[in-house]
Amino acid sequence: MFKNLFRIIFTLLFFVLLAGAAVAAPPIKIGALFSVSGPASFLGEPERNTAQMMVEQINKAGGIKGRKLELIVYDTQADATKAVQAVNRLIKDDKVVAIIGPSTTGDSMAVIPVVEKAEIPLISCAAGIKITEPVKKWIFKTAQNDVLAVARIYQYMKEQKISKVAILTVSDGFGSSGREQLVLQSKDFGIEIISDETYGPADKDMTVQLTKIRGSAAQAIICWGTNPGPAIVARNAKQLGIKTPLYMSHGVSSKRFIELAGDGSEGIILPSGRVIVADQLPNADPQKKALLSYVNGYRKQYKVEGDHFGGHAWDAIMLLKRAIERGGDSPAAIRDELEKTKDFAGIGGTFNYSEQDHAGLTKDAFVLVQINQGDWKLIK
Amino acid sequence: MTKEKRQILIFLIFALALLITPFFLQGSYYLNVLVFIGIHTMLAVALNLLLGYAGQISLGHAAFFGLGAYISGILTTRFSLDPWLVIVLAAVCAATIAFVIGFPILKLKGHYLAMATLGFGIIIYIIFNETVSWTGGPSGLSGIPSLHIGSWIFDNDLYNYYLIWIITLAVMLLSINLSQSRIGRALRAIHDSEVAARVMGINARVLKVQIFTVSAFISAIAGSLYAHTMTFIAPASFGFNFSVELVTMVVVGGLGSIYGSFLGAAILTILPEFLRFFHDFDIIIYGLLLIIINMFMPGGLISGLQSLAEIAAAKMKGKTRGDA
Numbered sequence: 001m002f003k004n005l006f007r008i009i010f011t012l013l014f015f016v017l018l019a020g021a022a023v024a025a026p027p028i029k030i031g032a033l034f035s036v037s038g039p040a041s042f043l044g045e046p047e048r049n050t051a052q053m054m055v056e057q058i059n060k061a062g063g064i065k066g067r068k069l070e071l072i073v074y075d076t077q078a079d080a081t082k083a084v085q086a087v088n089r090l091i092k093d094d095k096v097v098a099i100i101g102p103s104t105t106g107d108s109m110a111v112i113p114v115v116e117k118a119e120i121p122l123i124s125c126a127a128g129i130k131i132t133e134p135v136k137k138w139i140f141k142t143a144q145n146d147v148l149a150v151a152r153i154y155q156y157m158k159e160q161k162i163s164k165v166a167i168l169t170v171s172d173g174f175g176s177s178g179r180e181q182l183v184l185q186s187k188d189f190g191i192e193i194i195s196d197e198t199y200g201p202a203d204k205d206m207t208v209q210l211t212k213i214r215g216s217a218a219q220a221i222i223c224w225g226t227n228p229g230p231a232i233v234a235r236n237a238k239q240l241g242i243k244t245p246l247y248m249s250h251g252v253s254s255k256r257f258i259e260l261a262g263d264g265s266e267g268i269i270l271p272s273g274r275v276i277v278a279d280q281l282p283n284a285d286p287q288k289k290a291l292l293s294y295v296n297g298y299r300k301q302y303k304v305e306g307d308h309f310g311g312h313a314w315d316a317i318m319l320l321k322r323a324i325e326r327g328g329d330s331p332a333a334i335r336d337e338l339e340k341t342k343d344f345a346g347i348g349g350t351f352n353y354s355e356q357d358h359a360g361l362t363k364d365a366f367v368l369v370q371i372n373q374g375d376w377k378l379i380k
Numbered sequence: 381m382t383k384e385k386r387q388i389l390i391f392l393i394f395a396l397a398l399l400i401t402p403f404f405l406q407g408s409y410y411l412n413v414l415v416f417i418g419i420h421t422m423l424a425v426a427l428n429l430l431l432g433y434a435g436q437i438s439l440g441h442a443a444f445f446g447l448g449a450y451i452s453g454i455l456t457t458r459f460s461l462d463p464w465l466v467i468v469l470a471a472v473c474a475a476t477i478a479f480v481i482g483f484p485i486l487k488l489k490g491h492y493l494a495m496a497t498l499g500f501g502i503i504i505y506i507i508f509n510e511t512v513s514w515t516g517g518p519s520g521l522s523g524i525p526s527l528h529i530g531s532w533i534f535d536n537d538l539y540n541y542y543l544i545w546i547i548t549l550a551v552m553l554l555s556i557n558l559s560q561s562r563i564g565r566a567l568r569a570i571h572d573s574e575v576a577a578r579v580m581g582i583n584a585r586v587l588k589v590q591i592f593t594v595s596a597f598i599s600a601i602a603g604s605l606y607a608h609t610m611t612f613i614a615p616a617s618f619g620f621n622f623s624v625e626l627v628t629m630v631v632v633g634g635l636g637s638i639y640g641s642f643l644g645a646a647i648l649t650i651l652p653e654f655l656r657f658f659h660d661f662d663i664i665i666y667g668l669l670l671i672i673i674n675m676f677m678p679g680g681l682i683s684g685l686q687s688l689a690e691i692a693a694a695k696m697k698g699k700t701r702g703d704a
Contacts (some may be wrong), residue, residue, distance in 0.1 A: 038444040039616075052668045076615060079615065079616055080520065080610065080612060080614045080616065080617050081416065081610070081615060081617050082652070084412075084610060084612075085412060085413060085653070088409040088412040088413075088537075089409045089653075091407045091409070092407060092408055092409035092412070093408065104519075105519045105520075106519050106614040106616065109519065109522045109612050109614075110519050110520065110522075110610065110612040110614065112522070112612075113611045113612065117535070119537075128519055130519075130522070170510060171510060171517075171518065172509075173517070173519035173520075174514050175518075176517040176518060176519065177519060182510075195540075250635065348521040373508065
């Protein structure tokens with residue numbers, strides 16, 4: 001009795017699905033690799049949420065030229081082996097036409113050889129400069145280079161007549177890349193690094209390093225890391241009564257940092273994408289419209305503030321959407337159209353890709369913000 | 381059929397099955413997963429020699445794997461040395477390190493040995509992270525060349541599959557032989573009771589160091605092959621978590637069973653693909669798996685399955701007799 005009933009239901013279901021598939025054009029499959037869990041989940045989670053939100057929005061508005069998008073997300077856990085397995089799965093089993101992510105520079109570097117060989121366009125959401133330098137045919141990225149963030153800070157310091165700095169960087173991918181740039185660019189801006197300290201990603205107390213720095217003649221301290229380390233630095237500096245101005249990297253430009261650092265965050269200056277100060281921007285800013293739409297949409301859907309990490313995924317999806325609208329959904333066409341992207345005002349900045357530049361941003365992608373009474377304040 | 385002949389037959393069937401597998405998986409990403417299973421099998425077999433046969437735990441085996449990978453990576457990218465030569469060099473290097481630290485470390489027993497090997501693993505991990513100018517630091521080392529024989533380049537899953545599995549099968553064959561030689565029996569004697577083994581005239585101290593060295597040698601080869609197939613390496617792949625994963629593979633598969641190591645490596649490599657929606661909890665699942673297998677199959681999956689089959693066979697027999 002039941003067996004027969006099931007059989008009928010399944011047969012019906014099968015025909016309904018078949019009919020549905022015949023009517024609607026097949027969806028355009030886009031792969032995504034984010035470190036949703038593991039040590040870099042602070043990047044992967046907002047990125048995944050944003051990508052899913054964007055795909056929902058695009059599909060609700062009728063898709064791209066009547067075709068829906070299908071987003072397939074795999075978690076890399078910031079582990080190179082898992083990232084390579086996942087990217088193989090996306091390319092060979094899911095047969096995606098383009099990939100966004102991974103979230104970290106390490107994962108991106110790990111999957112690049114696979115993606116290049118398969119000839120699938122990839123838009124990385126990681127910041128490391130070596131992802132797009134030298135330029136690789138199929139690889140683009142949306143996250144601002146560390147180079148630009150460092151340049152932004154140094155330029156401001158030069159204006160403030162600061163010439164002696166102490167740097168305190170975390171010993172992970174983000175920190176070591178930042179440290180390299182801080183040392184490299186210091187000469188160009190006439191800035192002298194008189195103290196060069198590091199801390200481990202899991203360290204719980206940085207008073208030792210800060211005490212050393214306090215004894216030096218540094219006019220400013222630059223700390224390069226991602227949560228929670230810099231928050232501890234900020235609190236330790238306050239406890240030690242250090243009055244030297246503290247600068248941070250764009251790695252902490254989310255509300256979480258202010259919560260973690262508490263009072264210690266007051267007065268800290270950092271470069272950031274415009275997303276955290278979207279409502280303070282002048283109306284003439286070309287990015288303002290996109291920023292407000294993203295911030296409001298994210299708040300509505302997930303009940304938390306969107307940050308600029310999620311913005312990288314927003315930009316990646318929108319860049320793909322525009323490329324597919326212009327040139328169709330074959331991987332080669334998407335790549336060619338991506339390279340022609342001009343003046344696209346997204347979340348991270350205004351993108352201009354070209355044959356020589358697959359990162360697409362200038363140092364104007366960063367603004368400097370200061371933390372004032374537990375909120376961000378745009379400088380100038 | 382004699383026991384020896386049967387063993388050769390089993391190995392041949394196993395090898396043949398693996399060598400024809402790619403024909404059923406062409407173009408699928410599972411071929412890529414199988415490449416990783418091959419590398420993990422090599423590592424699990426290496427650790428099994430130490431843990432399963434000699435009964436000496438190592439919680440730092442990922443370090444030898446990493447040493448192989450990084451020595452290969454650095455020497456081929458920065459000094460453009462011949463990759464095949466470097467594989468041998470890396471394996472000898474790792475084995476030498478194992479030999480040197482083996483003497484003091486392997487005097488320890490139980491938890492103390494676990495702590496010492498764990499410490500060694502962490503030291504090597506920190507070195508990978510901190511010597512940025514050599515290893516590229518936490519964001520990894522890229523541009524490692526693929527292996528090649530003449531103009532034949534191992535740069536796709538199919539070639540890599542055969543490369544890895546032929547070496548893995550060779551390692552398995554050697555390990556099976558080793559485990560059944562005089563040395564293998566001596567190792568098992570040490571496992572059961574070191575004092576008794578020494579009374580029997582086995583030089584336990586030297587033998588333990590020797591097997592530790594062999595284990596490191598094989599692990600380093602696996603590391604080199606990993607570096608050349610991935611063409612990218614980062615320290616995160618060689619951390620404490622991976623050492624624990626290796627121990628899990630060996631215990632799940634079956635202590636002292638070479639085929640068990642393959643089974644353990646295969647299950648723990650494929651499992652995350654199915655556990656993706658558990659995210660951070662997969663480590664808890666590993667733990668649960670260990671507990672369950674230790675409780676119900678103390679000899680690991682291989683012997684557990686064997687005894688299950690025996691029980692089933694006995695039941696069937698009983699049933700037919702009952703019917704008659």
